[in-house]
Amino acid sequence: MNKAWFAAACFTAWALCPQIAAAEELTIYTYESFTADWGPGPKVKQNFEKECSCTVKFVAIQDGVAMLNRLQLEGAATKADVVLGLDNNLVTEAKELGLFAPHGLDPAKHRAPQWRDEFFMPYDYGHFAFVYDSQVLSKPPQSLAELVNGAGDEKIIIEDPRTSTPGLGLLLWMKDVFGEGAADAWRRLKGRILTVTPGWSEAYGLFTKGEAPMVLSYTTSPAYHVIEEKTDRYKAANFSEGHYVQIEVAGVIKGSPRLDLARRFIAFMMGPGFQDVIPTTNWMWPAGEISKPLPAAFDALIQPTKTLMIDPDMVARNRKRWTEEWLNATSR
């Protein structure tokens, strides 16, 4: 009799063991600068693993667009549980894949401007802005109209909307401000454009080498230079019409076997364990709760008077046409 109880106890213990021993592994697709040593990834992983007693596995894919491409290639066979790093302009195409499930949180409970979506929750945001070298340019333009009509010899460097998200951001910004007159505005701006680079890296590299006094970047760029390089030489120009926003979001995959864990991660993402890390590693504004105040450098950053954003569905429908309009205006 005792032996039977003993055997039953052992058997139960053995049956339960796998549950206890094998920690669940959450696979998160994100972009490379997130998982880099100096990015938010390592700290976020550490913090979440403490909370969830699971392991986090990051799959680093080049950038937001490449992530979308990867999902398009993998389809329902994707191994991702969470996809982190798509932005407001990619969301419509991501939804069309039919891979995402609602995140289950209150869609309004965050600090990113103008965003309500039950599938994608924002974790940080930033505004595009023209960053200038204050040692070279003492009077930066105060509005987009001033930039467009400005003197031709003060050159600007911008990114290509066909190959980069900041470039697309500027395209949409001009469209939102000038509407039907966007093509004309581009024609007037063309004389000031030094070059159109494939991505942000090339543009900012040329800017820091002094090729042009202004570059299209983010309002948060100067913060990096203040904190890491101890210089306030680079500043962002505040435009009176407002600035276009880039909101970075995360979503959970419908077919994931760990959907609950994935949703827990999204909830964690909106809390201090994740958000505290964001400002000085991702150089964007946190969209959730933070437990300690932002670094002083962030207070000195410009605050746009107005946030501009075109509805993602409208962007998806018109992107090709607007890009062609841009091409026609700038290359003829």
Place this chain on the structure above:
Amino acid sequence: MASGGILLFVAIPVCGLIAASEARESTISLSDPYVLQILRFTLLQAVLSAGLSIALAIPIARALARRQSFAGRDLLLRLFAVPLGLPQLVAVLGLVSVFGRQGWLNSLLGSVGLPPLPSLFGLKGILLAHVFFNMPLAVRFLLARLDAVPQEYWRLAASLGFPPPSVFRLIEWPHMRTVLPGVFALIFMLCVTSFTVVLTLGGGPQATTLEVAIYQALRFDFDPVLAARLAGLQILLCALLLIGLQGMTLGFVGGARLAASTVRPDSGDKGGKVLDILLIGCGALLVVLPLAAILWDGLDADMSRLAGNATLWRAAMWSLILGLSAAVLATLTASTLARAIARSRGTVALIFRMSGNLVLLIPPLVLAAGMFLLLHRLVDPQHLAPYAVVAINAIMALPFAMAVTEPAFRGSFLVHDRLADSLGIEGLSRFRLVEWPVIKRSLALGFLVALLVSIGDFGIIAFFGSEDLITLPLYLYQRIGSYRFNDAAAIALVLLVVCLALSWIIERQSRREARFSQ
């Protein structure tokens, strides 16, 4: 057989990619004026770049061939191989450091009161960058060819008292002519597929190549059918060019020599000496100054902190592993193909040659995406990644390896083949005894070039890279993407040193062996 294998390897992923995508209505057809415009620009900048690179390379190669020994010659030649191993952005920033608005040259000109250089951006910037990348390569290839001219030619020329124009017309040109079409085609194809350089220095979207349209189609629009069509257009164009160049590769190649150095009786002429120094000097400045700028920026950075970073060493290790594997694969394939070409004639040879060269035109992104699509259900992409990177890099490096090995095999074949046949030497022994000693140096150069191309690649590793699989160019871009330009400069320096070191090791090996066999 080898070429069949290559074609299959390339065609399957592409077809897979096309088949997998839904039949979406492509908004751009091939006759769209937009496509025609970018086609025109692609061709224009490629022809000009290739032509300019070769036009500059010929006199510099001749000058270097005449000046067989001067202090720093070896170092200079090693440096000439380095631009190939650098990611395009690094080279562009190096060029900007030297020729840009706030660059070294402008500072120099400003300090003596001269007006600054014109703006770097536009077609001239693109040409400058392409010449920076390709002229040194062309010089190396041409020099290798000139070094292989039999000593007897020079002695005879000296005893007959040839003036320099005759030396060129009767000795140098016929030999250089045998490699020129291949080199021109290679540089042309490189410039056709150039992406970062064209967009960054182009000055605006009027400077757009087909590659940009392909990139856009594949990434932002996810329209693989359009991407494949545009890639097909690219390939068709270059195929036409290659066919056109076929007529130029005739001519007696002459035996490839074993000895390492030549004595040039015509190198004594004073006037010629000055001209040579001038030519070599200009060529050296164009190549060395931007490299020096990269070195300078790198030294400025916090090297000690970076050196302690484990990721840097891991990236370097992976760069070497993947690069060496790809180079071995590329050289082997190139050799097989080159042998096959040497032994066949007419259309068969043409097909082999084309298949070896045209692979450069297939956008790596298309290959990578196609491969991924086919295999991701069977194999975990993380495990697949290193092999895919090696395979695609080998394909990309193949035309480079072929540009060197093909003439070498052809030469060896012409001289030795019948004799070996009549002596009854076959197969492996034939390779070991007859061909290997003669083509060793060419193979070494081909291997080096393939290695550098693989190390400097960014596009493919960007697709397959991950936390575990990281190479130096990927690490560099990651740093730049987070504002850390100083770190990126240091990594660029590491890359430069690695390329130089590899160049030195490989060439020292082949040079030593050649000297012993003299």
